[in-house]
Amino acid sequence: MQKIKLLATTFGLLIFGLSMAQDGENGDQKGHENTNKFRQMYQEFATPNLFRTGSGAPGSAYYQQQADYKMDITLNDDTKEISGEQTITYTNNAPESLDYLWLQLDQNIRTKDSKALIKDGEAMPPAEQTASFVKKHYEPAFDGGFNITQVKDGNGKNLPYTINQTMMRVEMDQPLKSGEQFVLNIKWWYKINNHLVDGARSGYEEFPDGNRNYVIAQFYPRMAAYTDVEGWQTHQFWGDGEFALPFGNFEVSITVPSDHIMEATGTLQNPEEVLTEEMLKAYERSKSSYKSPVFIVTEEQAMVNEKGYSTDKATWVYKAENVRDFAFTTSRKYIWERQAVRMEDGSTVMAVSMYPKEGNPLWEEFSTKTVIQTLKTYSKHTFPYPYPKAVSVHAKNQGMEYPMICWNHGRPEEDGSYSDRTKFGMISVIIHEIGHNFFPMIVNSDERQWGWMDEGMNTFCQYLTEQEFARNNPAAVPSGVYPSRRGEPSKIVSYMKGDQNFISPIMSNPENVHQLGANAYGKPATALNILRETIMGHELFDYAFRTYAQRWMFKHPTPEDFFRTMEDASGIDLDWFWRAWFYTTDYVDIGIERVKKFHVTSKPNNRVKEILEQKGMTQSDLPALVYLVAEQSDEYKNEVVKRSEKENFKTLNEYLMDNFTPSERSKLKSPNYFYEVTFTKPGGIPMPLIVQYTYGDGSQETITYPVEIWRKNDKQHIRVIASEKEITSIEVDPKAQTADVDTSNNKWPKDQTDSDFDNFKKKVQ
Amino acid sequence: MSLSRDNVRLFKWLYKGTYLLLLILVPLLGFTAYHKFYLSVTDVNYNEENQAIQMISRYFIDDMEKLLMERYDITPRLMSDRELQNIDTYIETYLRDKFIIFIDGKKVDWNFIGKQYDIDVMKVYLEIPNIAKGKFHSIGVQSSVLYGVYPEQKNVVHIKVMDVKKSYVLIKEKHSAVLKLYD
Numbered sequence: 001m002q003k004i005k006l007l008a009t010t011f012g013l014l015i016f017g018l019s020m021a022q023d024g025e026n027g028d029q030k031g032h033e034n035t036n037k038f039r040q041m042y043q044e045f046a047t048p049n050l051f052r053t054g055s056g057a058p059g060s061a062y063y064q065q066q067a068d069y070k071m072d073i074t075l076n077d078d079t080k081e082i083s084g085e086q087t088i089t090y091t092n093n094a095p096e097s098l099d100y101l102w103l104q105l106d107q108n109i110r111t112k113d114s115k116a117l118i119k120d121g122e123a124m125p126p127a128e129q130t131a132s133f134v135k136k137h138y139e140p141a142f143d144g145g146f147n148i149t150q151v152k153d154g155n156g157k158n159l160p161y162t163i164n165q166t167m168m169r170v171e172m173d174q175p176l177k178s179g180e181q182f183v184l185n186i187k188w189w190y191k192i193n194n195h196l197v198d199g200a201r202s203g204y205e206e207f208p209d210g211n212r213n214y215v216i217a218q219f220y221p222r223m224a225a226y227t228d229v230e231g232w233q234t235h236q237f238w239g240d241g242e243f244a245l246p247f248g249n250f251e252v253s254i255t256v257p258s259d260h261i262m263e264a265t266g267t268l269q270n271p272e273e274v275l276t277e278e279m280l281k282a283y284e285r286s287k288s289s290y291k292s293p294v295f296i297v298t299e300e301q302a303m304v305n306e307k308g309y310s311t312d313k314a315t316w317v318y319k320a321e322n323v324r325d326f327a328f329t330t331s332r333k334y335i336w337e338r339q340a341v342r343m344e345d346g347s348t349v350m351a352v353s354m355y356p357k358e359g360n361p362l363w364e365e366f367s368t369k370t371v372i373q374t375l376k377t378y379s380k381h382t383f384p385y386p387y388p389k390a391v392s393v394h395a396k397n398q399g400m401e402y403p404m405i406c407w408n409h410g411r412p413e414e415d416g417s418y419s420d421r422t423k424f425g426m427i428s429v430i431i432h433e434i435g436h437n438f439f440p441m442i443v444n445s446d447e448r449q450w451g452w453m454d455e456g457m458n459t460f461c462q463y464l465t466e467q468e469f470a471r472n473n474p475a476a477v478p479s480g481v482y483p484s485r486r487g488e489p490s491k492i493v494s495y496m497k498g499d500q501n502f503i504s505p506i507m508s509n510p511e512n513v514h515q516l517g518a519n520a521y522g523k524p525a526t527a528l529n530i531l532r533e534t535i536m537g538h539e540l541f542d543y544a545f546r547t548y549a550q551r552w553m554f555k556h557p558t559p560e561d562f563f564r565t566m567e568d569a570s571g572i573d574l575d576w577f578w579r580a581w582f583y584t585t586d587y588v589d590i591g592i593e594r595v596k597k598f599h600v601t602s603k604p605n606n607r608v609k610e611i612l613e614q615k616g617m618t619q620s621d622l623p624a625l626v627y628l629v630a631e632q633s634d635e636y637k638n639e640v641v642k643r644s645e646k647e648n649f650k651t652l653n654e655y656l657m658d659n660f661t662p663s664e665r666s667k668l669k670s671p672n673y674f675y676e677v678t679f680t681k682p683g684g685i686p687m688p689l690i691v692q693y694t695y696g697d698g699s700q701e702t703i704t705y706p707v708e709i710w711r712k713n714d715k716q717h718i719r720v721i722a723s724e725k726e727i728t729s730i731e732v733d734p735k736a737q738t739a740d741v742d743t744s745n746n747k748w749p750k751d752q753t754d755s756d757f758d759n760f761k762k763k764v765q
Numbered sequence: 766m767s768l769s770r771d772n773v774r775l776f777k778w779l780y781k782g783t784y785l786l787l788l789i790l791v792p793l794l795g796f797t798a799y800h801k802f803y804l805s806v807t808d809v810n811y812n813e814e815n816q817a818i819q820m821i822s823r824y825f826i827d828d829m830e831k832l833l834m835e836r837y838d839i840t841p842r843l844m845s846d847r848e849l850q851n852i853d854t855y856i857e858t859y860l861r862d863k864f865i866i867f868i869d870g871k872k873v874d875w876n877f878i879g880k881q882y883d884i885d886v887m888k889v890y891l892e893i894p895n896i897a898k899g900k901f902h903s904i905g906v907q908s909s910v911l912y913g914v915y916p917e918q919k920n921v922v923h924i925k926v927m928d929v930k931k932s933y934v935l936i937k938e939k940h941s942a943v944l945k946l947y948d
Contacts, residue, residue, distance in 0.1 A: 757819040
């Protein structure tokens with residue numbers, strides 16, 4: 001007993017000696033604050049409160065405002081003007097009083113002196129096309145801002161108001177108390193822009209025969225969002241940051257030429273007034289047509305309609321409940337198809353497509369099909385789609401979303417042919433814009449502040465839908481794999497490895513980033529995909545993501561509500577992930593620095609001998625030890641290799657004989673190869689270490705070490721491997737799951753011949 | 766909203782001179798910003814084993830289509846069954862003119878290995894063989910690719926030689942960059 005204790009102490013001294021020997025000099029050191037990448041997000045996250053809990057769910061005092069609209073709208077196709085009279089009933093559900101009301105006048109970004117026009121710098125080009133030069137410097141700008149002609153309260157009394165660029169403050173006689181309602185009556189008009197000329201998310205497209213397709217949105221003064229986190233959302237509309245809006249109920253009457261066909265947010269209230277008898281029959285029939293779409297207006301009929309020009313008017317009436325916005329489209333050129341979709345929860349939703357003949361043959365083939373797939377996939381990952389319909393409208397070059405309705409590009413060439421690019425571009429944009437019904441139309445995040453909360457989550461679900469679309473439509477996607485532009489980790493690499501001067505964290509306002517597409521769409525979508533595939537697994541991720549969607553359905557979540565819910569519902573601490581992927585511009589780069597192969601021996605190696613000498617000890621002071629010698633060393637070549645294996649393994653074998661019965665020994669592992677592998681992490685993002693080992697017999701094994709391996713050393717991780725088979729090669733992240741920006745350090749032995757370039761070269765030559 | 770290539774194309778079409786740039790910018794700045802810094806990405810890597818400089822450039826197919834169409838008065842129909850048969854010759858001719866590599870200040874010809882499509886991107890493979898390791902001290906890249914159709918074009922270049930890595934954003938006003946190697 002006594003001897004064992006002594007031996008143990010001696011061995012302890014030996015190890016102590018080893019570790020001391022590794023320490024460097026101890027000069028004057030500076031302290032530091034907690035910079036560990038795994039530290040909690042207390043400084044970044046808002047403190048939980050009764051409105052929003054630490055779990056990420058709405059709190060007991062959570063509230064949201066309500067804005068109900070009754071509107072009469074007239075669209076004049078001759079003057080290309082739109083006018084409206086609207087009554088807003090605003091309910092203050094906040095516990096505090098409101099001194100004034102703010103409304104969004106988004107069309108004011110289109111006034112001729114809009115500050116948004118001069119928000120970015122310019123440079124004098126050496127030469128410019130004359131037409132462009134004249135337009136820029138000689139011609140007056142298009143003036144498409146709001147003309148507000150009346151702001152009254154519910155009793156018809158004029159209210160003082162102030163327009164500050166794209167926002168309008170309305171003052172009331174007295175503050176609006178908690179729980180009270182205020183009625184506003186506003187009249188307005190503006191000139192509609194040609195969205196193919198002046199850009200924008202809405203406007204008209206003019207065809208050579210003079211017909212116009214109108215896609216109309218952000219067209220009425222809308223109540224700004226007022227929340228517990230922002231108060232009034234007063235960030236102006238500069239063009240990139242989209243919208244922040246409260247929920248409400250809408251009753252809208254829209255007057256257009258009587259030969260126009262319309263679709264809009266909400267349910268049509270007077271089909272018998274605006275549809276012909278034949279159309280009405282088809283309209284009713286479509287409600288139970290689950291197998292294929294019913295054409296309310298066929299292509300043949302649309303081609304007749306577009307030749308007409310009626311001076312009569314018709315008024316279409318819509319009602320929509322619990323929506324944050326309202327948009328509509330109108331034209332005499334439209335083909336109109338509707339199909340009933342049976343949802344998982346037993347409800348029926350109408351999938352609707354509306355497009356001019358110029359969209360065919362692409363649109364009749366893919367639009368409604370795509371709408372249906374989107375509703376199904378998104379509902380599976382969030383909640384059953386709660387609105388009665390989803391409409392995909394074809395508007396050239398557009399891709400823009402509103403509740404129940406959206407505008408999508410994808411136009412074949414004039415001869416009706418189209419490339420795969422056009423086809424997949426169209427399917428993708430329909431998935432994306434229909435998908436926006438879930439984020440942000442229902443999970444109503446603040447787009448003005450956080451572009452990624454709807455675009456990123458939506459692009460992620462778009463990726464899932466695209467892949468499912470491919471599985472369900474093999475004829476449309478012969479390769480079997482949908483060509484998704486965003487979602488796969490490899491697709492974000494060229495952004496994340498780029499010049500840091502042009503990269504911003506995801507947690508940035510959309511107005512202030514250099515590359516909005518990568519910043520608010522691609523990177524967050526990829527981050528979520530990596531979470532699902534690699535960090536959390538499908539089961540834990542899908543449950544947590546659904547929990548988030550259902551907790552915040554018809555509410556206003558913040559980024560923390562998402563981050564917290566994902567942890568709360570999965571039981572995984574993800575603070576490190578949010579910090580690295582969402583709050584920094586760090587990137588992933590993990591590699592292999594070196595691999596050392598060791599051999600076991602029973603004789604003390606040089607290092608131990610050295611320490612024994614320093615301590616004035618001899619081998620007899622030590623217990624039976626197993627010594628390890630690196631195979632690259634001289635010591636190995638000169639000594640170990642010269643001894644017999646029996647001699648080298650003597651200590652080990654004796655120990656096994658003394659301590660295990662033959663039957664126990666037969667169950668032991670028998671590693672013959674010992675390695676020390678040093679992994680290096682030049683990149684700032686910690687990620688699980690995925691390593692594929694290839695053995696001498698050709699077999700392979702992939703081991704995923706948890707991300708926590710980086711918690712005490714962010715730069716390097718060393719592992720000892722005892723293997724029964726010889727390891728012939730090692731590769732980090734063999735399936736490109738982590739968005740590693742530099743894969744040249746991912747392999748041991750270093751493999752030069754396997755680059756993308758060489759592979760391609762071999763293929764073509 | 767979708768930041769799609771079609772939106773980008775719209776922007777370019779507008780920029781081309783049909784209408785006032787400033788007017789259109791308001792809702793499209795997202796597209797321009799997206800566009801500005803992501804129009805093309807080129808990886809320039811020194812391959813030690815093959816003693817070669819290997820380059821992969823990624824250009825948006827739409828951009829190349831428009832450029833080749835306008836410059837050579839052809840209908841390329843890239844990535845379609847009806848793609849112009851000798852289109853690679855046009856691409857190579859164009860790039861010889863607009864994408865130039867300098868080793869130690871001297872212009873060096875590259876070999877056109879081929880092109881490949883990846884969703885909405887055309888990947889062009891170029892190679893300069895016989896560059897001995899340690900025998901060169903700088904690599905210069907000059908790219909004027911696509912400026913002819915889009916003056917606001919940005920060409921991102923990542924250069925990697927052994928352990929030296931650097932990224933550049935090339936623009937019309939500053940269309941070249943040089944990586945100096947100190948060994």
